[in-house]
Amino acid sequence: MHNLIACRECDLVQRAVTLSRNAVALCSRCGGTLYRSHPDSIEYTLALTGSAIVLFVIANALPIVGLQMQGQLTQTTLFNTVRVLYADHSKTIALLVFVTVIAMPALELMALTYVLLPLRLGRVPPYYVYVLRILQVAQPWSMLEIFMLGVLVAVVKLADSASIVVGNALWALAALMMIMSAISVTFDARVLWAKAIPER
């Protein structure tokens, strides 16, 4: 029964076949993705995660964007945006931004490192399956790429009334957006789940 696979989208049970490199197996009934063949999924994803962490730290540490009016420069970092929103404007929106732009991406990157680094060294870390589950919950709520687009829209919106100073974190954010989408391509949950040994 080990080579049987049920489609996650339509429940059809099919036999898993060996794929050629970078091929995708689609469900014969609904066309959903069954699995992909990523021979180096762990290595690629780990390497990308490493660069993503560096970029994430830069994106959080430096100002994203600033506004210059009459010689006065107002700049904001990611966390400062959340802090100002929370203190002066709306706690709900502050929370939503914090969760989707800081907490979930951070959780995602930490979980990826925790899972992938020991695997690369040939070990399965403790609480492996629980961290994988956390990872799967965090992923849809990590919305850095949308935030990036949001910053660009805000910049255009304000460009009429003030001069905009693009911060260095914006470049880091742009690079991070590309790295994160690369991770979503190389990451393969099925490869990682196969490393967990079922209890009987």
Next chain:
Amino acid sequence: MTLPAAATASTLGLLACHTCGLLSRSHSEGSHCPRCRTPLHVRKPFSVSRTWSLLIAAAILYVPANLLPMLHTNSLFDSQSDTIMSGIVYFWHSGAWYLAIIIFSASILVPLLKMIALAWLLVSVQLRSRGQQEQRARLYRVVEAIGRWSILDIYVVAIVVTLVRFGVLGTIEPGAGAVAFGAVVVLTMFASMSFDPRLIWDPSERRDG
């Protein structure tokens, strides 16, 4: 094990784990997946009623999200309130038509189409319809993929109010519409997560007993 023409995990008496995909034979509904410890279910529990409730809540909040202002601007000379639509109209007239299109798609079109799509999926599942199953499966995939982009306007509001804080532009405050809109985004995301796409295909199986 020989497979019948259209054998599904549920007709074979197997449980497929929602989290890790493992097929297990000797486990019952509600017991834990031997691999990842997630509770096992044949289908996501109460999928239809959960999705309906989240969807209805989102549809109700979609009204204030569009009617109430996203942003209040107060300057020395005037005060102004912008809803999602008036922001789009402003961009359209100021020549930034590409931004108008992006915001219109992300803030108005995507949530609306997502809610209509989910409602159609739910109704067709409840009627046990066998028509257009492939199209409906594809529709669900699209809804899952693009639904999250509707949060865009929340980020625009967040950046704008933080930057224009002490400037000569006056003060800009997020309006009640922004909170309602954030709730719509979160609720529709939970709604599409709680929908089980396998329900689309269940009417195709002849179940005995």
